Amino acid sequence: MNRMLVVVFDKEAKAYEGKQALVALDLEGSISLYASAVVAKNSDGTATVKQGNEPAPFGTLVGTTLGSLIGLLGGPTGVAIGAAAGMTVGAASDVDDARIGDDFLDDVKKALTPGKAAVVADIDEEWTTPVDTRMEKLGGAVYRRAVSAVRDIANDEDTAAIKADIAEMKAEHAQAHAERKAKLLERLNQLDSKLQARLQKAKEQRQRAEGASQAKVAFLKAKATAARAKAP
Secondary structure (H helix, E strand, C coil): CEEEEEEEECCHHHHHHHHHHHHHHHHCCCEEEEEEEEEEECCCCCEEEEECCCCCCCCCCCCCHHHHHHHHHCHHHCEEECCCCCCCCCCCCCHHHHCCCHHHHHHHHHHCCCCCEEEEEEEEECCCHHHHHHHHHCCCEEEEEECCCCCCHHHCHHHHHHHHHHHHHHHHHHHCCHHHHHHHHHHHHHHHHHHHHHHHHHHHHHHHHHHHHHHHHHHHHHHHHHHHHHCC
């Protein structure tokens, strides 16, 4: 199952050990590790990406589910980029893009207090024991959440409300006097622009999710090919 994994440690050095433990679990076949980074929480509430320079199957973390999660951990003031990170992660992340629940994010933020650090990763795991066992030995608190399907904004409550407003205003426009029609038409155009923006956002989210899924499949195939080549 594809999951977002956050393991919070009291010390940054332990987070690096946690990251290496995930790499080891990937090499032994217990999990598939797609991308990971070490994130430290600063005293001012911002987060700094301390380590994220290994190649990921879909390039940098920007625009990925993991990148969105890291951005959200930075809070309203954002994420500072460590010298070794080699990537850009903005603060304008979206829970929809991260494809996780608000409750999960709240739990992680409460645990990742200033002075602490976490290894954040995008993984596939069949069962939780391998990761939990390794991380507990290192003193890490494990938080995980299955990556949800991209929510189709075209069908969410806000979009439905906009469509209802448009329908009602069109009916009113059809019966309005000439001097009122112009104002109603202006409001209709504004609502239509808002609706189109939401539909475009849904399309872009689906495209990003599809691209990430394709990249992960390619990554697993390449790893299998490399393993066969090493086999006697």
